[in-house]
Amino acid sequence: xxxxxxxxxxxxxxxxxxxxxxxxxxxxxxxxxxxxxxxxxxxxxxxxxxxxxxxxxxxxxxxxxxxxxxxxxxxxxxxxxxxxxxxxxxxxxxxxxxxxxxxxxxxxxxxxxxxxxxxxxxxxxxxxxxxxxxxxxxxxxxxxxxxxxxxxxxxxxxxxxxxxxxxxxxxxxxxxxxxxxxxxxxxxxxxxxxxxxxxxxxxxxxxxxxxxxxxxxxxxxxxxxxxxxxxxxxxxxxxxxxxxxxxxxxxxxxxxxxxxxxxxxxxxxxxxxxxxxxxxxxxxxxxxxxxxxxxxxxxxxxxxxxxxxxxxxxxxxxxxxxxxxxxxxxxxxxxxxxxxxxxxxxxxxxxxxxxxxxxxxxxxxxxxxxxxxxxxxxxxxxxxxxxxxxxxxxxxxxxxxxxxxxxxxxxxxxxxxxxxxxxxxxxxxxxxxxxxxxxxxxxxxxxxxxxxxxxxxxxxxxxxxxxxxxxxxxxxxxxxxxxxxxxxxxxxxxxxxxxxxxxxxxxxxxxxxxxxxxxxxxxxxxxxxxxxxxxxxxxxxxxxxxxxxxxxxxxxxxxxxxxxxxxxxxxxxxxxxxxxxxxxxxxxxxxxxxxxxxxxxxxxxxxxxxxxxxxxxxxxxxxxxxxxxxxxxxxxxxxxxxxxxxxxxxxxxxxxxxxxxxxxxxxxxxxxxxxxxxxxxxxxxxxxxxxxxxxxxxxxxxxxx
Numbered sequence: 001x002x003x004x005x006x007x008x009x010x011x012x013x014x015x016x017x018x019x020x021x022x023x024x025x026x027x028x029x030x031x032x033x034x035x036x037x038x039x040x041x042x043x044x045x046x047x048x049x050x051x052x053x054x055x056x057x058x059x060x061x062x063x064x065x066x067x068x069x070x071x072x073x074x075x076x077x078x079x080x081x082x083x084x085x086x087x088x089x090x091x092x093x094x095x096x097x098x099x100x101x102x103x104x105x106x107x108x109x110x111x112x113x114x115x116x117x118x119x120x121x122x123x124x125x126x127x128x129x130x131x132x133x134x135x136x137x138x139x140x141x142x143x144x145x146x147x148x149x150x151x152x153x154x155x156x157x158x159x160x161x162x163x164x165x166x167x168x169x170x171x172x173x174x175x176x177x178x179x180x181x182x183x184x185x186x187x188x189x190x191x192x193x194x195x196x197x198x199x200x201x202x203x204x205x206x207x208x209x210x211x212x213x214x215x216x217x218x219x220x221x222x223x224x225x226x227x228x229x230x231x232x233x234x235x236x237x238x239x240x241x242x243x244x245x246x247x248x249x250x251x252x253x254x255x256x257x258x259x260x261x262x263x264x265x266x267x268x269x270x271x272x273x274x275x276x277x278x279x280x281x282x283x284x285x286x287x288x289x290x291x292x293x294x295x296x297x298x299x300x301x302x303x304x305x306x307x308x309x310x311x312x313x314x315x316x317x318x319x320x321x322x323x324x325x326x327x328x329x330x331x332x333x334x335x336x337x338x339x340x341x342x343x344x345x346x347x348x349x350x351x352x353x354x355x356x357x358x359x360x361x362x363x364x365x366x367x368x369x370x371x372x373x374x375x376x377x378x379x380x381x382x383x384x385x386x387x388x389x390x391x392x393x394x395x396x397x398x399x400x401x402x403x404x405x406x407x408x409x410x411x412x413x414x415x416x417x418x419x420x421x422x423x424x425x426x427x428x429x430x431x432x433x434x435x436x437x438x439x440x441x442x443x444x445x446x447x448x449x450x451x452x453x454x455x456x457x458x459x460x461x462x463x464x465x466x467x468x469x470x471x472x473x474x475x476x477x478x479x480x481x482x483x484x485x486x487x488x489x490x491x492x493x494x495x496x497x498x499x500x501x502x503x504x505x506x507x508x509x510x511x512x513x514x515x516x517x518x519x520x521x522x523x524x525x526x527x528x529x530x531x532x533x534x535x536x537x538x539x540x541x542x543x544x545x546x547x548x549x550x551x552x553x554x555x556x557x558x559x560x561x562x563x564x565x566x567x568x569x570x571x572x573x574x575x576x577x578x579x580x581x582x583x584x585x586x587x588x589x590x591x592x593x594x595x596x597x598x599x600x601x602x603x604x605x606x607x608x609x610x611x612x613x614x615x616x617x618x619x620x621x622x623x624x625x626x627x628x629x630x631x632x633x634x635x636x637x638x639x640x641x642x643x644x645x646x647x648x649x650x651x652x653x654x655x656x657x658x659x660x661x662x663x664x665x666x667x668x669x670x671x672x673x674x675x676x677x678x679x680x681x682x683x684x685x686x687x688x689x690x691x692x693x694x695x696x697x698x699x700x701x702x703x704x705x
Contacts, residue, residue: 101597243661243670245699246281248349250677253286253357254365255308260291260301262308271681272315272346278696282347282437283312284675286447289354289419294370297408297415300422309430315346347437348430349554349675352420352544354442355396369394373407380406385452385469388494393469395445395452399536400474413539420547431551438552440601441544443537444576448558448603449589451533453574454501463562463617464502465511466574470494470529482528491521498574505563505618511570517580518568526578530585533576534592541596552599557589557628559603559644561621579627586628590635599638599672602628604656606644625659633669640673653695660699674699 100120103109109123122132132138251271257263275283285308292300357367368374374394377383383401385393402412410418420439430436445452453466460466470479471494480492497516499508510516517526537555544553563571572579579585593600605621613619632639641660648656660671676692697703 242701243668244701245660245671246673247696247699248282248284248347248673248675249275249278249280250284250286250675252681253367256288256291256304258291258294258367260294261304265307265311267681268308268311272312276315276346278693279700280346280676280696281673282349284349284351284440284677286351286353286357287423288357288367289352290356290367290369292422293419295372297370297372297410298418300419300426302423302426306426309348309427309435312346312348313430313435348435349438349440350423350436351440351447352416352423352442353447354416354419355445355447356394369397373397376407382472382474383407384472386472386475387458387467387469388471388496388498390471391458393445393452393455393458395455396442398472398474399444399532400472400478402536402539404474413543416540417543417547420544424547436551438554438599439544439548440554440556441540443540443555444533446558448556449533449537450558450560450575450577453571453576458501460501463504463571463619465499465505465508465563465570467501468494468498468529468574470532475532478532479525479528483524486524488521488524491524495522495525505566505568505570508570511566511568511573513567515568517570517573518582526573529573530576530578530588534589537589538592538595541593541598545596553596554599554601554640555593556601556603556642557586557632559605559621559624559628561605561624562617562619564620564624565618584627584631586631587635590632590637594635594637599640600632601640601642601675602632604641604643604659606648606652629659633667638672640675641671642675642677645677650691650694653691653698657695657698 103120103123109127118136125132125138130138251268255263255268262268272283285305287305292302292305294301356369357365373383377392377394381392383398383406385396385398387393397412399412401407405411407415420441424431427436440447443449445454451469453469454460454462454464470476476493479494480489483489483492495510495516497509498511505511505515506513508515510522516522541553541555558575560572560575560577563569567581569577569580569585572585577585577589590600602625605625629639641656643656656674660674662670676695694703
């Protein structure tokens with residue numbers, strides 16, 4: 001039992017600002033913890049758990065219970081109470097975790113990773129219309145005439161673009177002159193501002209500053225750093241134009257060589273400087289497994305990446321910002337001025353790249369899987385995906401060895417986990433600072449969640465349907481086992497009439513109209529094939545959540561839009577998505593991703609093709625995009641976008657903007673971020689977007705139609 005301090009009335013051993021996030025502190029010994037009665041909706045779950053615990057005890061399931069009487073009775077009672085306490089604590093943690101996750105995801109509350117009780121209460125109080133000072137003083141707005149007039153607030157996550165801040169200074173000063181009763185509180189200490197807040201208007205366009213990355217405050221105020229920002233008071237019908245979609249630019253692949261060293265620091269500085277001039281929100285960096293652990297297992301070389309991250313860290317901008325807002329109250333606009341402390345970073349999203357890099361789009365850069373893995377593959381080639389003719393794909397490791405100890409005593413998922421854990425440990429300081437905004441997990445070929453079914457080195461040419469990749473011994477063993485469990489052992493083999501890499505659906509017996517894909521065997525095989533993909537995602541993401549707890553996890557989903565107008569959707573089937581015209585193949589995938597609170601990144605299709613090319617490829621990029629994006633939103637997932645490595649004209653940019661910020665969506669859904677990707681550095685001047693600056697401004701909501 002805890003002792004009570006009679007002087008203060010508090011429990012000494014417990015910090016009143018203790019961490020509420022259930023994953024951030026260890027279990028307390030129940031025998032040393034004062035029993036507390038669960039209240040509210042937690043009481044129902046606790047009562048159920050206690051009933052279950054009593055049932056377990058009565059059945060003799062509690063560890064340590066003996067059949068002896070007398071002196072053993074007190075021990076049994078203690079064991080019962082321990083189990084009840086553990087169950088109550090487990091339910092409490094689960095409820096707290098879901099509450100915090102809901103506030104972050106659906107309420108736009110950027111609660112810190114280690115949110116304490118004060119953070120949660122202050123955020124909810126502000127949302128309810130109360131004012132909360134830095135010292136904890138809480139009051140209704142009308143009761144404090146000495147404070148700045150405030151309106152209901154909502155925390156924001158996305159950094160403001162520097163161009164927006166500078167362009168609105170004049171309007172903000174005019175606002176203060178026109179409303180002399182409103183003043184800037186010069187005594188407001190930015191050190192006390194743990195999060196940035198903005199006034200929330202009643203009109204639906206307040207989503208302008210919802211974003212993906214928290215903004216840390218800065219520690220000092222300089223008069224010459226105060227900048228004014230005024231947002232338009234006009235109501236717009238297509239208010240999604242105002243939504244702020246952060247834009248990240250991907251650094252070129254070749255910045256780190258195959259020996260793990262930074263190749264051209266000065267060139268990287270120029271690239272970062274140019275990105276900053278475009279007001280991008282951050283950069284995306286590939287961390288290649290084949291480079292970092294390239295020569296010896298569990299020997300990780302992070303030195304080049306450390307130098308690269310230090311360069312990026314130098315591009316942090318610190319600003320003290322005074323922002324003027326408009327709030328609609330009874331449909332009459334009123335102006336409000338207040339000081340905000342923000343720090344604008346070049347945020348970093350890191351890709352755990354477990355695949356090879358090479359091919360037509362890669363130029364002279366070639367990054368293979370680790371050499372020691374390739375050496376193992378010489379003796380055991382079945383660790384790689386295999387097509388029906390026995391040809392091996394070296395794009396990524398076979399998912400069927402996820403739990404096979406064939407990699408010097410380690411399984412596939414253990415290898416991935418060790419790599420992720422090494423990165424998390426070596427760059428802990430960047431996670432603590434908040435510089436790393438998210439981690440993208442590569443789950444297949446090209447870093448996307450898909451089979452390597454379209455290998456150009458095997459002669460595949462668009463729009464070929466590709467081939468199934470399941471003819472290695474591990475996959476065949478799994479397939480045969482599943483077939484025997486169903487009572488049809490002869491189903492334990494892959495299709496023999498599915499064509500070649502460049503076949504068309506109507507040319508094959510399996511994919512043609514009313515083909516074998518829709519037979520009992522075809523359904524069984526395609527379900528097994530797609531479940532192998534889903535199982536791999538679940539295996540890796542469960543460990544990624546352990547390695548990167550409280551960090552946003554991103555998974556990349558491919559855009560396989562050719563053969564989409566056929567009944568079978570053959571290209572999607574060979575890639576692992578069981579999505580024929582009579583079945584939704586993306587919802588089961590997104591259901592699994594939802595379990596791990598994953599953000600989806602969808603590879604947006606390239607430029608519009610001619611009608612002849614559409615007909616020839618049986619392609620429907622718009623139809624596929626609509627299905628994938630809405631399936632993710634229907635599952636409650638956040639979704640971002642990335643352009644394919646193809647060049648976009650102004651019309652192509654507009655289509656991407658329409659996809660990222662759909663004007664007519666009834667729920668005002670929009671992308672949470674966009675990644676701009678191209679094979680060559682931006683400073684070389686040959687961008688894939690003809691008007692990249694215009695595109696970024698439109699994504700940020702700085703320009704209207």
